[in-house]
Amino acid sequence: MSGKYSHNAIKTLFSADTIDTRIREIGKAISNDYAMLTPKSPLHLIVVLKGAFIFAADLLRTITIPCTIDFIRASSYGSEKTSSGTVTIKHNLTVANRHVLLVEDIIDTGLTIQQITAELMAMKPASLGICSLLDKPDARKHPVDITYTGFIVPDTFIVGYGIDYDERYRELPSLGILDS
Ligand code: IMP
Ligand code: MG
Numbered sequence: 480m481s482g483k484y485s486h487n488a489i490k491t492l493f494s495a496d497t498i499d500t501r502i503r504e505i506g507k508a509i510s511n512d513y514a515m516l517t518p519k520s521p522l523h524l525i526v527v528l529k530g531a532f533i534f535a536a537d538l539l540r541t542i543t544i545p546c547t548i549d550f551i552r553a554s555s556y557g558s559e560k561t562s563s564g565t566v567t568i569k570h571n572l573t574v575a576n577r578h579v580l581l582v583e584d585i586i587d588t589g590l591t592i593q594q595i596t597a598e599l600m601a602m603k604p605a606s607l608g609i610c611s612l613l614d615k616p617d618a619r620k621h622p623v624d625i626t627y628t629g630f631i632v633p634d635t636f637i638v639g640y641g642i643d644y645d646e647r648y649r650e651l652p653s654l655g656i657l658d659s
Contacts, residue, residue, distance in 0.1 A: 489638065489648070489655040493630060498640060498654065502534070505610065505627050506541025509580065514544050516578050516606070521545035523577045523604075527595065528552045530584030533641030533649070534612045534629075538582065553591050568595060572602070579604040580626070584642050585613040589621035596623075613637060613654070630654075 513522045526535040553568050608626035617634040639651035
């Protein structure tokens, strides 16, 4: 995958081209679905940092209706490969009466997105959708209703395209499985 890392450490799952094609499809669906809802106020994307930053940047450029963007910080992993179970959320957002779409990298146990959703719902958005690049349904412990999913993945550890292991591999253009 990348010369910087040993070649058998990461098994490619989705190439940059495959990711690009899928993101265009999602951008089209979002543009269609929200076209009637957002004639006056734009669609408001809230990106969950850090893992979703590359996905969000690419997705934003495929959306053809007016939209705005903001960011939220959530972390539960530290330098472990399994979720620590406590989620730290940092934000200073205004969502009241706005059509909000959360942009996430992976929904794994569902804990992070469930906590973010609860916090945002308390601020009374006009609507709240979830767009996740990856979904690991086999790892789910907290139910999540995902509005847009890029790809379903097995319950393995994924890196690349913004997604890290201990802050590494975010720069890889494709998505792959990191061997344990
Ligand atoms: P959850 O709270 O268990 O759903 O975990 C969600 C967050 O954990 C995601 O937003 C990712 O940041 C991180 N995460 C979950 N699975 C992976 C993975 O396979 N690779 C890297 N990060 C992951
Ligand atoms: Mg994340």
